Amino acid sequence: MEKKQQLHRQVVMMRQSLFDQGYVDDQFVQLEELQDDTNPNFVEEIVTLYYRDSARLISSIEQALERSPLDFDKLDNLMHQFRGSSSSIGARKVKAECTQFGEHCVGGNGEGCMRSFQRMKREYSALRKKLEAYFQVARQAGPMDTASRSN
Amino acid sequence: MAMDAGMSNLVGSSSSLSTCREFHSSSIGGGGSREVKALVVDDNRINQMLHHKLLDNLGVKNQVVGNGKEAVDIHVSGKQFDLILMDIDMPVMNGIEATRKLRDMGIRSVITGVSSHTLDHVKQEFIEAGIDEYHEKPLTSAKLLSILKQIKHKD
Numbered sequence: 001m002e003k004k005q006q007l008h009r010q011v012v013m014m015r016q017s018l019f020d021q022g023y024v025d026d027q028f029v030q031l032e033e034l035q036d037d038t039n040p041n042f043v044e045e046i047v048t049l050y051y052r053d054s055a056r057l058i059s060s061i062e063q064a065l066e067r068s069p070l071d072f073d074k075l076d077n078l079m080h081q082f083r084g085s086s087s088s089i090g091a092r093k094v095k096a097e098c099t100q101f102g103e104h105c106v107g108g109n110g111e112g113c114m115r116s117f118q119r120m121k122r123e124y125s126a127l128r129k130k131l132e133a134y135f136q137v138a139r140q141a142g143p144m145d146t147a148s149r150s151n
Numbered sequence: 152m153a154m155d156a157g158m159s160n161l162v163g164s165s166s167s168l169s170t171c172r173e174f175h176s177s178s179i180g181g182g183g184s185r186e187v188k189a190l191v192v193d194d195n196r197i198n199q200m201l202h203h204k205l206l207d208n209l210g211v212k213n214q215v216v217g218n219g220k221e222a223v224d225i226h227v228s229g230k231q232f233d234l235i236l237m238d239i240d241m242p243v244m245n246g247i248e249a250t251r252k253l254r255d256m257g258i259r260s261v262i263t264g265v266s267s268h269t270l271d272h273v274k275q276e277f278i279e280a281g282i283d284e285y286h287e288k289p290l291t292s293a294k295l296l297s298i299l300k301q302i303k304h305k306d
Contacts, residue, residue, distance in 0.1 A: 030291050034204045042204060050197055080240070084267045085197045088289040 007141035014134045023127050027090030040143070044135045050089045051128060057082045058121070065114060075113060076105035093123040187302055188231070189213040192222040192246065193238040193265070198288065202236055202265075205295050218242055219249025226253060232260050233302050236290070239266040239277060247280045254281035261302050265290055 018024045028043075035042040061078045064071060083098035097120035104112030189211050191202045199215045206213040211234075216222050218241040235253070239246040250262055264274075264282040274285055286294050 027289055030289070031201075033292065034201075034208055036208065039204065046197060046200055049200060053196055077240075080267070081195070084288060085195060087267060088195075088197045088201055 025092040189234040190232040219244030250280040
């Protein structure tokens with residue numbers, strides 16, 4: 001029981017740090033609110049789908065960045081799609097870099113696009129590690145009863 | 152309702168749950184209302200999953216299609232919906248063109264444009280195509296609930 005409580009406390013702390021460190025925004029709370037008995041792993045499922053689907057988009061952006069001259073319309077369109085998915089899971093820092101990238105596309109700034117893209121990939125990987133660790137501990141902790149939940 | 156460890160916070164969750172229940176009870180024959188049916192039109196699998204779940208949780212029967220042509224085709228097959236959540240950028244047929252086609256077909260469902268586009272001219276084109284309102288993605292329970300309440304009041 002003590003071990004369970006410890007794990008629950010750890011889950012709460014890990015979750016809070018996702019917000020405190022700016023990795024996720026209020027949209028993540030929206031996902032959590034959709035989770036219920038019929039879909040107890042909804043958040044993890046949608047995040048898993050995000051990482052699976054976005055790998056293809058990131059690869060397309062990488063290929064597009066290798067072309068010369070750069071097709072800024074294509075790059076903007078690809079990143080717009082990726083930004084949309086990132087926004088839907090509440091990936092705050094990733095979304096911010098996507099926005100930055102879009103601005104560089106509009107300005108025709110190839111160097112800016114490259115830099116933003118590298119920063120975006122770093123945030124994307126960092127978020128993935130954080131979320132994987134969080135979901136792993138959450139699974140070990142199991143469902144929380146009402147008394148253990150904190151606001 | 153049992154909660155997963157991931158749902159530890161939740162300022163506002165109790166109000167979201169109570170509004171979900173409120174909508175549920177009024178949908179399921181409470182007050183003689185019929186069920187609301189919705190169509191999600193989006194090529195993005197994340198948004199498909201999200202909007203499908205949002206609608207499910209509100210007790211709204213819904214179907215999901217991946218582009219504007221599929222939205223038109225499902226109507227041609229005879230299906231009808233009270234609400235259509237229409238994305239803009241989709242392959243094969245985009246949301247603007249699909250909206251025009253549906254309106255030309257005489258479809259009077261509430262069409263809510265849902266997109267992450269912030270450009271005014273894109274929104275304007277979408278409105279001119281025939282959407283009833285526009286919301287930026289991602290939709291939240293609160294936004295969807297306000298849309299659904301309007302549909303129920305129309306009946």
